[in-house]
Amino acid sequence: xxxxxxxxxxxxxxxxxxxxxxxxxxxxxxxxxxxxxxxxxxxxxxxxxxxxxxxxxxxxxxxxxxxxxxxxxxxxxxxxxxxxxxxxxxxxxxxxxxxxxxxxxxxxxxxxxxxxxxxxxxxxxxxxxxxxxxxxxxxxxxxxxxxxxxxxxxxxxxxxxxxxxxxxxxxxxxxxxxxxxxxxxxxxxxxxxxxxxxxxxxxxxxxxxxxxxxxxxxxxxxxxxxxxxxxxxxxxxxxxxxxxxxxxxxxxxxxxxxxxxxxxxxxxxxxxxxxxxxxxxxxxxxxxxxxxxxxxxxxxxxxxxxxxxxxxxxxxxxxxxxxxxxxxxxxxxxxxxxxxxxxxxxxxxxxxx
Amino acid sequence: xxxxxxxxxxxxxxxxxxxxxxxxxxxxxxxxxxx
Numbered sequence: 001x002x003x004x005x006x007x008x009x010x011x012x013x014x015x016x017x018x019x020x021x022x023x024x025x026x027x028x029x030x031x032x033x034x035x036x037x038x039x040x041x042x043x044x045x046x047x048x049x050x051x052x053x054x055x056x057x058x059x060x061x062x063x064x065x066x067x068x069x070x071x072x073x074x075x076x077x078x079x080x081x082x083x084x085x086x087x088x089x090x091x092x093x094x095x096x097x098x099x100x101x102x103x104x105x106x107x108x109x110x111x112x113x114x115x116x117x118x119x120x121x122x123x124x125x126x127x128x129x130x131x132x133x134x135x136x137x138x139x140x141x142x143x144x145x146x147x148x149x150x151x152x153x154x155x156x157x158x159x160x161x162x163x164x165x166x167x168x169x170x171x172x173x174x175x176x177x178x179x180x181x182x183x184x185x186x187x188x189x190x191x192x193x194x195x196x197x198x199x200x201x202x203x204x205x206x207x208x209x210x211x212x213x214x215x216x217x218x219x220x221x222x223x224x225x226x227x228x229x230x231x232x233x234x235x236x237x238x239x240x241x242x243x244x245x246x247x248x249x250x251x252x253x254x255x256x257x258x259x260x261x262x263x264x265x266x267x268x269x270x271x272x273x274x275x276x277x278x279x280x281x282x283x284x285x286x287x288x289x290x291x292x293x294x295x296x297x298x299x300x301x302x303x304x305x306x307x308x309x310x311x312x313x314x315x316x317x318x319x320x321x322x323x324x325x326x327x328x329x330x331x332x333x334x335x336x337x338x339x340x341x342x343x344x345x346x347x348x349x350x351x352x353x
Numbered sequence: 354x355x356x357x358x359x360x361x362x363x364x365x366x367x368x369x370x371x372x373x374x375x376x377x378x379x380x381x382x383x384x385x386x387x388x
Contacts, residue, residue: 323372347361
């Protein structure tokens, strides 16, 4: 146990390092900050809500930077796309925060937040899971037919529609190999920003699918490019929280020790898999986070009387982080085995490089 | 046991069971009474 004087909390150091490590791996792999996992975990460890949010945001800024540097080395960042989106994201976040304040005045912010979280995450899960399963099936057929598989395959027709919109200025995103109206990129940033600002999260789990299914970027590029947004929003959030005194630097230090290693492992792991594998992990992350939010919603709606619901939400939050890490690590392990000519399950073969 | 490896759903179930078990152990040892 370590005495965190600023937060006024005693918590086990290794759990903080473990949370940093696991969320670092997941964040580097699917391009999210992981706030929807870290903040509830820190609250479970005894940190007050505002302190949990501040510590989370500060560690996200540092971890995001490490992941971004790694993804840049892997060639996964489209700077045109990233910089075009930032303005829309910032405007969207501001609108989202104002929307939240409006609901707070009405006295229903808690329930509205949880209902919106469940609805948004579940819809994204359904679409991502449905599309990725279709792509996976197609890749399995190609593999059986002996055709050469690329690093990416996605079956959604939405990007074709959005890329055909003739609204000037048209931007050529060279790394992403996408030519699309600047307005589409700004709008994607703004809509995902509104949701992020409203839900109080970084918004990576909304932006990555949006970059893939609306803009038409490959999953690897979507992950790397989104991390640039995460660094910008994380740094701003860390500054704001620090000014407000919501950050316990010792807690951040322990978390970031694990996160620095995890972020590198997660980022490098993307080079062992094909696009659909990353989208699968993203969809699993979404459904588990949806279940966690649904449990908290039921707990709130039942007047916070059913204790096992609270316990189930705690176990699910911790279990989700461990599950995602195990899945990512095992995919890398299967990829290494496949490269060595050893046996891997049939369903894994099309997902790994 | 084979189903847990050869089917994606089976593998999902296996990893989820291990993860939730590990989370429950962490809760029992370090977090019980603090939540």
